[in-house]
Amino acid sequence: MTAPTPLIAGNWKMNGLAASLDEARATAAGIGQSRARVAICPPATLIRPMRGALAGSAVLVGAQDCHPQASGAFTGDLSAEMLAEAGARLVILGHSERRAGYGETDALVAAKVHAALRGGLEPIVCVGETLDQRKAGDALGVVTGQVRGSLPPELAGRAWSVAYEPVWAIGTGLTPTTAQIEEMHRAIRATLREMFGGDGDMPPILYGGSVKPANAAEILHAAEVGGALVGGASLKAADFLGIINAL
Numbered sequence: 001m002t003a004p005t006p007l008i009a010g011n012w013k014m015n016g017l018a019a020s021l022d023e024a025r026a027t028a029a030g031i032g033q034s035r036a037r038v039a040i041c042p043p044a045t046l047i048r049p050m051r052g053a054l055a056g057s058a059v060l061v062g063a064q065d066c067h068p069q070a071s072g073a074f075t076g077d078l079s080a081e082m083l084a085e086a087g088a089r090l091v092i093l094g095h096s097e098r099r100a101g102y103g104e105t106d107a108l109v110a111a112k113v114h115a116a117l118r119g120g121l122e123p124i125v126c127v128g129e130t131l132d133q134r135k136a137g138d139a140l141g142v143v144t145g146q147v148r149g150s151l152p153p154e155l156a157g158r159a160w161s162v163a164y165e166p167v168w169a170i171g172t173g174l175t176p177t178t179a180q181i182e183e184m185h186r187a188i189r190a191t192l193r194e195m196f197g198g199d200g201d202m203p204p205i206l207y208g209g210s211v212k213p214a215n216a217a218e219i220l221h222a223a224e225v226g227g228a229l230v231g232g233a234s235l236k237a238a239d240f241l242g243i244i245n246a247l
Ligand code: PGA
Pocket: 011, 165, 169, 170, 171, 172, 173, 208, 209, 210, 211, 229, 230, 231, 232, 233
């Protein structure tokens, strides 16, 4: 079995105006011979200009969410087809900030995964436990339950990834130990094999939550870690490059 190609994706969240495209350009210019695929997921308003700014580079552009439907009376929402037309190649789905802030359930995330595949976007599906759930000893059960509920069978044979992001590690500067990351990633891999058979070996399992240049090498080289989903540290090219070039 060959290991999946790693993916390092930046999640800009609700950050970035046109001037921020310089950071994306500097990221693209500074990548050496990375083994990883690299993506930046800016706010939707920057997808098209970022595609222009990164033309000719290997850095992919992604979105941060999509609606399950292709079109309709859904004020304020964007469909996978719209995001793909704007230039997105990937889409983050089920981020904990959407699960917590907008009540997104596993079933809704699975419907969005379906929409992403329909629209030609590669899903990055996020899962992760809260601190209370970890303290209660429920982390493995919660996360493998999210994996089972959020990943529809039609992912088999398609390009996609899972991002394990402990909620308590996002934006806090806290990270799990390497042993905790490896334990969770192995449990996710075992669940993917149960669900998808041999295809369960294909998607990279990213780690996300306070990944920084200083901890990137250790995290990225941990067992079953196939890349990173990076929030705050993806906003500045120097930091993001320090993570990308740690692999
Ligand atoms: P962080 O965010 O790197 O700022 O912790 C990660 C994420 O939310 O994807």
